[in-house]
Amino acid sequence: MKKHIVMSMLLIAALLALSACTAVQPAAQQPGAAPAEGSGKLAQIKAAGKIVVGTSADYPPYESIDADGNFVGFDMDLIRAIGERMGVEVEIQDMPFDSLIAALQEGKLDAVIAAMQATAEREEKVDFTIPYRMTKDAFAAAQNSTLVMEKPEDAAGHSIGVQTGTVQERWVQENLVATGLTPADKVFSYERADQAALDVANGRIELLLMDAEPAMELAKQTGLKILLITESTAEGGKSIAIPKGASDLKAELDRIIQEMLEDGTIQRIQEANGLP
Structure with missing residues (x-):
């Protein structure tokens, strides 16, 4: 009788061990599974502690480089204020205007701010935030x-x-x-x-x-x-370009831009840079 009890206990233990070994792994670890929560572009930026932003610093009063080598202008002040509200540092990279979209597509940048308008052609390659300023x-x-x-x-x-x-x-x-x-x-x-x-x-x-x-x-x-x-040659307001499909980053930037429009921050930055 005792022998049968021992054998039964050993069989149960073996079954439990087999069950533990074959347990389904968490979805985030399985090939083809949906990304784990917090793995989007915004989460990557937050984890890195900085957002890498491209610009073309030949466009005062929006973006230029002063005598001390600092990035200055309305767009530069704006993106730094946005970074502060996101809780991350802002790293700015200067490059020719016509290289910015490609750099964003290639993953070299997290965003682009360069007095850029969201056109239908550009929206085939990248996404855009809501406008932060109208243009002429x-x-x-x-x-x-x-x-x-x-x-x-x-x-x-x-x-x-x-x-x-x-x-x-x-x-x-x-x-x-x-x-x-x-x-x-x-x-x-x-x-x-x-x-x-x-x-x-x-x-x-x-x-x-x-x-x-x-x-x-x-x-x-x-x-x-x-x-x-x-205004007839323009196509809309100026927006920040972001990688295609980065919906979490777009939602965060849209929220911050709207907040800054409503609380007067953008207006103050405009005035500080001589913009009406």
């Missing part, structure tokens, strides 16, 4: 220019500079070149907006089309004059 464009010319502009189409036929990869470049190509109003060889694309401004000031090209506030700042620095400020 400006046409600038040399101080001695006799050109008069009442509408954007008045730029037709004149040599014009734009920054590569911008909404303004696309507007010129679609509305002036594709329509036959301006020959393609009269459109000049620049990696940096300040290079275009210098060429206008030196008479190499007649016009420059870019965001209104940076155009006005460059006009002061290079002796240009503003011929026209318009």
Whole structure:
């Protein structure tokens, strides 16, 4: 009798041991399982303790580098304030404007802030936050220019500079070149907006089309004059670009931007940088 009891106990123990060995692993450890909670882009940033942000620092008063090598401007102050509310440090990387989207897609950046507008073409590659500021464009010319502009189409036929990869470049190509109003060889694309401004000031090209506030700042620095400020060449407000599908990061940034719009923080940062 005792022998049977012992055998039964050994069998139960063996079954229990086998059950423990074959227990289902947590879903996060199984191939193809849904990611564990807290493994999204926002969680990665929080775990790293910093957000890596790309910009093109040739666009005052939005982003530029001062004499001491510091990133300054409205966008720079804004992203630092956002980082503070997220509880992370902000690491800023400078690169050409037309490289920013690719760097974001390749995972080299967590976000991009560069006075960028959310266009349909860009939204095929990355996602965007809600706008943090609405936008206008400006046409600038040399101080001695006799050109008069009442509408954007008045730029037709004149040599014009734009920054590569911008909404303004696309507007010129679609509305002036594709329509036959301006020959393609009269459109000049620049990696940096300040290079275009210098060429206008030196008479190499007649016009420059870019965001209104940076155009006005460059006009002061290079002796240009503003011929026209318009909304019709713009496509919307300025937003922060983030990786495609980073819904948790978008939700957090949208929440913070909306909060800062409502509590007046963004307005104060604008005013501190000379923006209306």
